[in-house]
Amino acid sequence: MICYLGVDIGSVSSNFVLVDQRGKVRxxxxxxxxxxxxxxxxxxxxxxxxxxxxxxxxxxxxxxxxGRHLASILLGAxxxxxxxxxxxxxxxxxxxxxxxxxxxxxxxxxxxxxxxGIVTDFAMNTVCAAGTGSFLDQQxxxxxxxxxxxxxxxxxxxxxxRIAGRCGVFAESDMIHKQQMGYPVEDILxxxxxxxxxxxxxxxxxxxxxxxxxxFQGGVAANIGLRKAFEKFLGCRVxxxxxxxxxxxxxxxxxxxEYVEGYGRRSLFKGDDFILTGDFVSQSFTxxxxxxxxxxxxxxxxxxxxxxxxxxxxxxESSLGRGSRENLKVV
Amino acid sequence: xxxxxxxxxNTGIAIKALLKGLKLEVVPPPPIxxxxxxxxxxxxxxxxxxxxxxxxxxxxEALDRGADTIVMAxxxxxxxxxxxxxxxxxxxxxxxYDFKMVILEAPDFKLSELFSQLRAxxxxxxxxxxxxxxxxxxxxxxxxxxxxRKREYFxxxxxDKEEAEKLYTRxxxxxxxxxxxxxxxxxxxxxMAELExxxxxxEEILKIGLLGEIYTVLEPASNYNIVSHLxxxxxxxxxxxxxxSWVNDHLLGGMLLKSDHKHIIKCAYPYLKYWVxxxxxxxxxxxxxxxxKGYDGVxxxxxxTCMPEIVAQSILHEVKAREGIPCMTLYFDEHAADAGIxxxxxxxxxxxxxxxxxxxxxxxxxxx
Numbered sequence: 001m002i003c004y005l006g007v008d009i010g011s012v013s014s015n016f017v018l019v020d021q022r023g024k025v026r027x028x029x030x031x032x033x034x035x036x037x038x039x040x041x042x043x044x045x046x047x048x049x050x051x052x053x054x055x056x057x058x059x060x061x062x063x064x065x066x067g068r069h070l071a072s073i074l075l076g077a078x079x080x081x082x083x084x085x086x087x088x089x090x091x092x093x094x095x096x097x098x099x100x101x102x103x104x105x106x107x108x109x110x111x112x113x114x115x116x117g118i119v120t121d122f123a124m125n126t127v128c129a130a131g132t133g134s135f136l137d138q139q140x141x142x143x144x145x146x147x148x149x150x151x152x153x154x155x156x157x158x159x160x161x162r163i164a165g166r167c168g169v170f171a172e173s174d175m176i177h178k179q180q181m182g183y184p185v186e187d188i189l190x191x192x193x194x195x196x197x198x199x200x201x202x203x204x205x206x207x208x209x210x211x212x213x214x215x216f217q218g219g220v221a222a223n224i225g226l227r228k229a230f231e232k233f234l235g236c237r238v239x240x241x242x243x244x245x246x247x248x249x250x251x252x253x254x255x256x257x258e259y260v261e262g263y264g265r266r267s268l269f270k271g272d273d274f275i276l277t278g279d280f281v282s283q284s285f286t287x288x289x290x291x292x293x294x295x296x297x298x299x300x301x302x303x304x305x306x307x308x309x310x311x312x313x314x315x316x317e318s319s320l321g322r323g324s325r326e327n328l329k330v331v
Numbered sequence: 332x333x334x335x336x337x338x339x340x341n342t343g344i345a346i347k348a349l350l351k352g353l354k355l356e357v358v359p360p361p362p363i364x365x366x367x368x369x370x371x372x373x374x375x376x377x378x379x380x381x382x383x384x385x386x387x388x389x390x391x392e393a394l395d396r397g398a399d400t401i402v403m404a405x406x407x408x409x410x411x412x413x414x415x416x417x418x419x420x421x422x423x424x425x426x427x428y429d430f431k432m433v434i435l436e437a438p439d440f441k442l443s444e445l446f447s448q449l450r451a452x453x454x455x456x457x458x459x460x461x462x463x464x465x466x467x468x469x470x471x472x473x474x475x476x477x478x479x480r481k482r483e484y485f486x487x488x489x490x491d492k493e494e495a496e497k498l499y500t501r502x503x504x505x506x507x508x509x510x511x512x513x514x515x516x517x518x519x520x521x522x523m524a525e526l527e528x529x530x531x532x533x534e535e536i537l538k539i540g541l542l543g544e545i546y547t548v549l550e551p552a553s554n555y556n557i558v559s560h561l562x563x564x565x566x567x568x569x570x571x572x573x574x575x576s577w578v579n580d581h582l583l584g585g586m587l588l589k590s591d592h593k594h595i596i597k598c599a600y601p602y603l604k605y606w607v608x609x610x611x612x613x614x615x616x617x618x619x620x621x622x623x624k625g626y627d628g629v630x631x632x633x634x635x636t637c638m639p640e641i642v643a644q645s646i647l648h649e650v651k652a653r654e655g656i657p658c659m660t661l662y663f664d665e666h667a668a669d670a671g672i673x674x675x676x677x678x679x680x681x682x683x684x685x686x687x688x689x690x691x692x693x694x695x696x697x698x699x
Binding site: 066081082083084085116118119120121122124207290293312314 | 362364365366493556645648651657669670671674675677678679681682685686689
C-alpha cells in the first residue's frame with residue numbers, strides 16, 4: 001500500500017499517522033513522549049508499521065511539533081512544518097469551510113482563524129501555560145481522578161462552581177479552597193473547565209472574531225467537559241473531529257503528500273534499516289566559540305553526527321551542509 | 332576618565348566615534364551575552380523591562396573592565412525609560428561601584444543645549460573639535476545604516492545566507508576600525524559589492540515591516556536577531572526605526588534629514604490621536620504606512636510589559652481589519668529558548684505566503 005507518514009512530536013505526546021493516496025487516515029498512534037523524543041520516534045514508527053497488514057510503501061514524510069527537526073533527522077522528512085500550519089491544513093482538509101480552530105495541547109494552546117481554507121490570523125499562548133493539558137493533568141491528580149474520567153465526571157455537574165480563571169496559580173488555590181468548603185467534585189471539575197475557557201478566551205483568543213464552524217482539537221479535546229464549557233461560552237456548536245488528538249500529524253502527512261505529488265519528488269525517507277538498526281544518541285556540549293557559551297546539541301547515529309542545533313550563530317548547525325531550516329518550503 | 336555607554340545595536344559604532352572625537356578614553360560595553368543578561372536580571376527589579384536589565388548588565392561588565400564614567404540618555408513622558416538612568420545609577424551605587432554618570436537629556440529642539448551637554452563631558456575640547464566629532468559620528472551612523480539596509484535587502488535574496496551574514500559582520504568591524512571620513516568611505520563598498528555578487532535564488536521574497544519599541548528594534552540581542560531569522564526565511568525586513576532618523580527627529584528637530592515623522596503621525600491619526608509615550612503612536616502610524624506601501628505583513632516587537640506598545644497592540648487589531656494587513660506581536664523577555672519565537676515567525680511567514688499564492692491564483696482565474 002502506498003502511504004504518507006505524518007509525525008507530530010510534542011512536549012507531552014508523540015503522534016504518528018499513515019495517510020493513503022486518497023488522503024484517508026489508515027492508522028494512528030498516540031504515545032507519551034516522556035521526555036525522550038528519540039525513543040518515542042522509534043517506538044512510534046515501529047508500532048505504526050505493525051498496525052498495518054501487508055507491505056507498505058512510504059512515499060513521503062512530514063514532521064511537525066516542537067521536536068520536528070529531530071524527527072526529520074531520524075526519519076528523513078520531505079517537509080518540516082510549524083504546528084500552526086499543520087493544524088490548519090488538517091482541519092481545513094476535513095472541514096473545508098472551517099473558520100475557527102481551537103487547539104489545546106500539552107504545553108501550549110492556540111487559536112487559528114481561517115477564511116476559505118487559508119490562515120488569516122493566529123495566536124499562541126505566550127508566557128503562561130495555564131489552561132493547557134499539563135495544568136489539567138496536575139489538577140486531576142490533585143483531585144485523585146484519572147485524566148480520562150475528567151470530562152465525563154465534569155458534565156455530570158448541575159451547578160458548576162465559580163473558579164477564578166485569570167491565572168493558573170490562582171485558579172489552583174481557588175479550587176483547593178472550594179474543595180475544602182465541601183463542594184461536590186463534579187461541580188469543581190466543571191468549574192475548572194469554565195475557568196480554563198475564560199482564561200483561553202481572554203489570553204489566547206483576545207480580540208479575535210470567532211465565527212462558525214468552530215473545530216476543537218489537540219489532546220485536551222478528549223475532555224468533553226471542556227467542549228461543553230466552550231459551547232456554553234461561545235453559544236455555538238463546537239466540533240471535535242474523530243482524530244482530534246493527532247491532527248498535527250495528519251496535517252504533516254497531507255503536506256508531505258502534496259509536496260511529493262506536486263513536485264514529483266522522490267522521498268527523503270530513510271527507511272527501516274536506518275531508523276531501526278542504528279544506535280541514536282544525543283549529546284550536548286558548551287561551545288566556547290564566543291562569550292554566549294551556547295549549549296549545542298548533537299544527534300549522532302553510531303558516531304556519525306547527523307545534526308547540530310542550539311547555537312545562536314548557526315556555526316554548528318550549518319556545519320553539516322544542508323541546514324534543517326532550508327527545509328521550510330511552502331507547498 | 333574612562334567612558335562607557337549602553338549597547339544598542341550598531342549605534343555603538345557611532346557613539347564610540349563621538350566619544351573618541353571628544354578626546355575621551357572609551358571602554359565599549361562587551362558584546363551582550365547570556366552572562367550580560369544574567370547580571371542584569373539579577374540586579375535589576377524583576378518588573379523592569381528588558382532594556383533596563385541589559386543596560387545594567389552592560390554597565391557592570393564595562394565597570395569591571397575599568398570604566399569610571401557612564402554616558403546614558405535621559406528621557407521624559409509616560410514611558411519608564413525616563414527613569415532608567417537614575418534607577419541604574421542607584422543600582423550600581425548599591426553594588427558598591429564608584430563612577431560618574433552623565434545623563435544626556437534630549438533637548439527640546441534646541442541644538443545648543445545638546446552641544447553644551449557634550450562640552451560638559453569633554454572639558455579640554457574646543458567648540459570646533461566638538462562639532463567635528465559630532466559630524467564624524469553622524470557620518471559613521473549614516474554609513475552603518477547604508478550597510479544595514481543592504482543586508483536587509485540581500486540576505487533574503489541570496490542562496491548562501493551564512494556568507495552574507497559573515498560579510499555583513501566583517502563590514503561593520505571595518506567601519507568600527509575606521510578613524511576618519513576617508514577610511515569610512517573606503518571601508519564598506521568592497522564588502523557590499525561582494526554581498527551583491529553572491530548567487531541569488533529565484534524563490535519568492537516577502538516584505539515585512541518591523542516596528543515597535545526602539546531598543547528592541549535596534550538591538551539584535553534583545554530580539555533574537557529577528558532580521559537575520561526572517562532573512563533566512565526569505566523575508567526582506569524594513570524597520571520603522573533607524574537610529575539616524577531617531578536622532579534627527581528627536582534630538583535635532585528634523586534639521587538634517589528629510590523626516591517622515593509627521594507623515595507617520597498623520598497615518599496614526601485616524602486610529603490614535605494621542606502621544607502615548609515611547610513609540611506607541613509611531614508604531615500604529617508605521618503599521619498603516621507599511622500597509623499602504625503594499626507590504627505583506629507587519630511584526631510588532633517590544634519588551635514584555637512595555638506600556639506604549641501594549642497600547643499600540645490593542646489598536647493594531649483595528650489597523651489589521653481596516654487596512655487589510657496581517658499583524659503579529661512578539662514580546663521578548665529573558666527566556667533562552669528561541670524555539671517558540673522561531674515557530675511563530677515560521678507560521679506567520681507561511682501564512683503570508685499562502686495568502687499571496689491564493690490571491691495570485693484568484694487574479695489568474697479572473698483573467699481567464
